[in-house]
Amino acid sequence: MEIKEAERIAIAKPVPSRPTCSTFGPFSELLAGAINASPPNVCSEAAVVAIKPKTVRFKPMANRAPPDQAELSRTAISNSSDKVLKSDCKPTVVYKPLAKLVSKSTVSLLANMGNFNTCHQHTQQSVEARVQHPSQDKHNLRSQSSSNLNQIMPAVKETDQTIESSKMASQNLEEDPKNIPAAAGDRPSYDGYNWRKYGQKQVKGSEYPRSYYKCTHPNCPVKKKVERSFDGQIAEIVYKGEHNHPKPQPPKRSSSGTQGIGLVSDGTGQDTNNPGWNNHLNESSEGRVENQNEVGLLAHSTYQAKAPPPYDPIATGANTAGFRISDNSCGLSGECDNGRKLLEGEDDEPRNKRRKSENQSNEASVLDESIQEPRIVVQNSTDSEILSDGFRWRKYGQKVVKGNPYPRSYYRCTNLKCNMRKHVEQASDDPRAYITTYEGKHNHEMPLRSTNPVASEPDSLAPASKE
């Protein structure tokens, strides 16, 4: 009986526990398994889990980073990256069309880079941010984010940069884990604050599990809720309270400044350093973009910032390091990075430590992935076209809505058959705070895949692409 129950549980919770399959094949496989309800062999572990419902956790093992992160990051990354790429980047290069790979490493890389995002988040943290998202739309969310990003970040940088950045990131990542002791005690998140995960739950409205984090500072009442999609994208992030303390300064990771940057976070975004830069970024022109990016990453992220972050020294300055990354990765679209970062950052944060070890073991794989990451990069499409969640969007209008000082951008799915539309607008002063509203559903598959390597979603959803 128990066993059965356990099994159930395992099956039942697709979300949180991702497949523990050590091998991780393609995400698709996993999905398939889940769908079938019969876990793949790999999941033998799962079976075990069944036996032990409690400990079911997935082992991060080397295989993967925590599923969430890795996958998430991947998707996020890929998505964001794709998006970014298109918008910003020129066609350049895609290292590999396979988006899959991108995932973890990329993510982490991005995440590192993404620290920028952190900045935004800081702000956000102080405030409450809510992400709006249609529950259904994972894709939508993504798309939103991407779209937003695109919109937001028109700036285009050279793809090369992005690529490089990605590469660097990847490299960094590799190192990161090590370097990143990250987070050493607390795990810094992209925003530069340290968070402790105190709970996870699947919320009814959302498909994805929601993770609850508390700021590790003793006095700090700040909490945040993060929902991640299987893809790894962040569907929602909600911050509550304001930090009573300044952001913890990151231990400098010496090494190369650059490295410090991203690296650190191996995805976690823990780098304290990052936060700083993040903030800077935010402040800086790019900041917005980043924010947006973040948002984008987030699938929906609408933040409503109540108050500005009290401290943000970070914001103040920190960008430095990260920036490089930003240049790189996101130069084009800071978005990518940001988003990724965000994604990773949050979830990852906690995991960083573990990951370290894991990463090490996985490093090889990761590295490979990271390398591939660059592929993310690519895409360029007209400005109007945006790949967000794997779908392609065309901006057909922009307008300033009455209640919102910020312009609202309207997008349509480029697929002729598809009636899907969405509009995105900044919700508050916080660039990150966005509101994306989707209308309709996609009648078609995501085009992106073929087009872009992105695949983040696709990957997960799909066919396993394994590569």
Added chain:
DNA sequence: GTTATTTGACCAATC
């Protein structure tokens, strides 16, 4: 041995 994460269970709020 320590610390952090995961997860089930409990409590509170809302409908």
Added chain:
DNA sequence: AGATTGGTCAAATAA
């Protein structure tokens, strides 16, 4: 008043 959902706590586990 009951049911449902969200949020938090605390034990167990793993690194």
